[in-house]
Amino acid sequence: MSLTLPRLRSVGVESSLIAAENLTAGYRDKIVWREANFAFGRGELVAVIGPNAAGKTTLFRLLLGLQQPIGGTIKIFGAPPKRGNPRIGYVPQRHVIDSETNIEALELVRLALSGKRWGFNPFSHDDRDAAIAALEAVDAMEVAHRPLGVLSGGELQRIFLAEALVSNPEVLLLDEPLSNLDMRRETDLLHLVDDVVRSRGITALLIAHNINPLLPHLDKVVYIASGRVATGKPSEVLTSESLTALYGIQVEVLRDPHGNVAIIGLEEHHGDV
């Protein structure tokens, strides 16, 4: 048996799990957004919102190490992101699962844990136990043995969440988990995400189109539009003044008596910034 030395992790000045300084994202010939500054600590629930194609998924790709920044720095767990970090759970935007797919949900969640290991072990039960634990956490055990192809949108989203949770991540990235869900299911899923994330101290970033259902649960919001990124508490970021100052054009943030928010003036922007 070989000795493994404990890995020394340097204690940084900031205690934030995710931190970016003057981060600029894009491709060789096109900048998607520039000079973003943000820091998220352990256990924070953060919404990432903005118009279509503003670059919300780009933020996730940077955190996953699937894309490199073209300016500034981004750090997660105190180091630049690298592909395949098991401490990050990812729930991508979904394509529809073929109704012919007969594989049971439990199998998908199991494989999320064991899929990175070569070979196959017919006698191992760890991945099965972990999968069941994850499915219980998302309250999806009753559909564990049903084929993926027959599950409803809401049930599938829980399965995908379990898939991301099975490796006990510290950070969870959810890309539009609420689209294709009716309002009732939306609320249910949000409550579930909130519960799971709070009880495990997970830092969660959630891309959504409509911020209103999320408002009661959020610690911070990241607003990406027209090539700029605004970050902070919802009450600070989602005001006419701060968004107007950030984007240099007149932005109105309207609130109704229930606290619902509507942002006017930053619709889809197809030109470069």
Place this chain on the structure above:
Amino acid sequence: MQHAFEAGTLIAVIAGVMGYFVVLRRSAFTAHAFSEIGFAGAAGVLLLGINPIVGLLLGSSLGGLAIAALGRRAANRDTQIGIVLAFALGLGVLFISLYSGYATAAYSILFGQILGISSSDVLLTLVAALIILATVAIIYRPLLFASLDEDVAEAKGMPMLFLGTAFMLLVAIAVSFSVQVIGVLLIFSLMVTPAATAQRMARQPQRAIMISVAVALFATWSGLFIAFYEPYPVSFFITGIVFTLYLMVRLIQRIGRGKVNHSLQK
């Protein structure tokens, strides 16, 4: 006849195993394309007096690498693959017409001719089977996960290009050897139908793979057995048997569902 059973058994196993992944990854059309591109290779090397299997392997491997290079997300993939395989078939037709050797050679490539298989080909098939099974055993879990959830697998840093390419090459080998039993045109009957039947019956991959192999074995053995007594092609019997089994499973499942609905309505 003994060689036919030996080779048939090996081929049923590799076709049953690879077929599962072909169906899972919705690559049935690609598998068919391999057999037809391989056909051009087989017909071509026949002109040179070389064992057609070599041509099949070369053709389908090259085709496989080209298709893997297209990437999984290429739009209009079906169209691109179809264009290439139509050309390959055309080449094959040309080569066949140029061939002045045994007339049955073309027939056996197209429809299979397992009864006449040589012991050296059986040995070759055994080697191929060992390579395929060993490789699948090694890449089983990553391949399965990457096939089920491409996006998350990529985000987890899994070697997607390697897995995709390995898969294509394994399919190319399985197709090339399966042609011996079932021929280029009927390749679906071993590479797709048994697996399609199996995945309807089992919700766990390991179970489904075993059923897929069982169906392929049953059909191959029965086909060989019947062909011993009846003068019709083995490949026809195999095709008929797997098709019947597939229909039976669908029928039984539909009746089962009907019963459930009926009792729910009461």
